[in-house]
Amino acid sequence: MPDETKIYERTEDGITTRVTAQEALAEGGAAMTDRVTDRAHVRTISRDSGRYDITYTDGRHVVLAPVDEDPRSRPSGFRIGFDGDAHGYDSVTLFDGTEELAVWTQQEWTEDPSVVFAILNAAMLGFTRGPDAVRARLLR
Secondary structure, X not given: OOOOOOEEEEEEOOEEEEEEHHHHHHHHHHHHHHOOOOOOOEEEEEEEOOEEEEEEOOXXXXXXXXXXXXXXXXXXXEEEEEEEEOOEEEEEEEEEOOEEEEEEEHHHHXXXXXXXXXXXXXHHHXXXXXXXXHHHHHOO
């Protein structure tokens, strides 16, 4: 089981995003097994110290590299909860651990589309600066 706190950088054709260890190891593992099939989609793959370097037959080049980041340096406890069904979300909730920081309902963002920006800004703030920054912004 991969370490849930570990982060990987996934670089595809020069564009870098961050992914979880689970996502990175799933792609790396799939590429390793795909390489030995009759209809391989992987041209080359190498693995060294948890880092994957994959070239696909369609020309894409992907590098999956673990990020040397101390998980304690990331804001802890902040998360987003979505409630809804297959037809869409009914509400969005920001949490600090189990404590609700803010809740927005579908009715709110339907009546005032600018609420969507408030949700996105609060989420970005929470993930970059932590729950206390969200509290400070909401209390203004």
